[in-house]
Amino acid sequence: MLEIHQFPCLTDNYGFLLHDPDSGETAAIDTPDGEEYLRQAQARQWRITAIWNTHWHPDHTGGNAAIVAATGATVVAPAEVERIAPVDRIVASGDMVMLGKHEAQVMDVGGHTKGHIAYHLPVDGLAFVGDSLFALGCGRMFEGTPQQFWASLARLKSLPAETTIYCAHEYSLANARFALHADQGNDALVIYAREIEDKRERGEWTVPFPLARELATNPFLRADDPEMAAHWGGDAPHETLAALRAAKDAF
Numbered sequence: 727m728l729e730i731h732q733f734p735c736l737t738d739n740y741g742f743l744l745h746d747p748d749s750g751e752t753a754a755i756d757t758p759d760g761e762e763y764l765r766q767a768q769a770r771q772w773r774i775t776a777i778w779n780t781h782w783h784p785d786h787t788g789g790n791a792a793i794v795a796a797t798g799a800t801v802v803a804p805a806e807v808e809r810i811a812p813v814d815r816i817v818a819s820g821d822m823v824m825l826g827k828h829e830a831q832v833m834d835v836g837g838h839t840k841g842h843i844a845y846h847l848p849v850d851g852l853a854f855v856g857d858s859l860f861a862l863g864c865g866r867m868f869e870g871t872p873q874q875f876w877a878s879l880a881r882l883k884s885l886p887a888e889t890t891i892y893c894a895h896e897y898s899l900a901n902a903r904f905a906l907h908a909d910q911g912n913d914a915l916v917i918y919a920r921e922i923e924d925k926r927e928r929g930e931w932t933v934p935f936p937l938a939r940e941l942a943t944n945p946f947l948r949a950d951d952p953e954m955a956a957h958w959g960g961d962a963p964h965e966t967l968a969a970l971r972a973a974k975d976a977f
């Protein structure tokens with residue numbers, strides 16, 4: 727059974743170490759802060775053997791060099807990461823990455839950046855999605871098109887509903903406020919938003935979360951819902967998504 731160690735990094739990032747006790751291998755999922763990752767691994771007596779980057783942004787790759795220098799870890803990443811750091815193995819949609827005997831499938835979830843990927847571990851029921859999907863939100867569309875981003879969100883929607891989603895930021899409270907504005911009359915959303923408010927008030931994390939809950943409440947995943955389309959406009963889900971994304975950016 728994989729062990730997942732989660733810890734806050736930088737201002738609002740989460741760091742994740744994924745450890746396989748059988749093989750002794752440990753993957754760093756993104757690297758917002760290399761020194762912090764090394765400290766956290768050391769405290770568990772884990773040696774980081776691999777880095778799995780989701781996209782090129784510095785708060786996801788900035789610690790690669792320090793971790794590689796200290797551990798010799800293998801860097802697995804989408805090609806876009808080569809813009810700012812060396813990559814040992816470039817991966818893309820359909821590729822498989824192993825941690826011991828545990829298999830992670832690489833998914834194309836571009837839109838936030840063009841080459842953004844997610845790591846889905848189907849047998850373990852986990853997905854590390856970086857900045858593509860958040861609790862009640864999605865990443866800003868910096869590089870991709872609405873068509874690309876919608877295709878990515880549709881792929882995430884098609885994962886088994888019981889999949890546990892690990893996203894890279896604690897943005898849930900702000901996302902909940904926009905979601906309540908975007909999707910009025912959604913009872914499941916009202917309950918979820920209240921839970922997020924309570925958790926944040928107690929200083930608790932809202933990550934990870936089950937995909938099933940997002941399917942019912944996340945306005946960006948619901949851009950193909952006829953009611954959302956009627957309210958936000960758009961003849962196709964990507965157009966509704968674009969309207970929602972623009973409204974959130976200005977909210």
Ligand SMILES: [Zn+2]
Nearest residue numbers: 781783838857
């Ligand atoms: Zn990012």
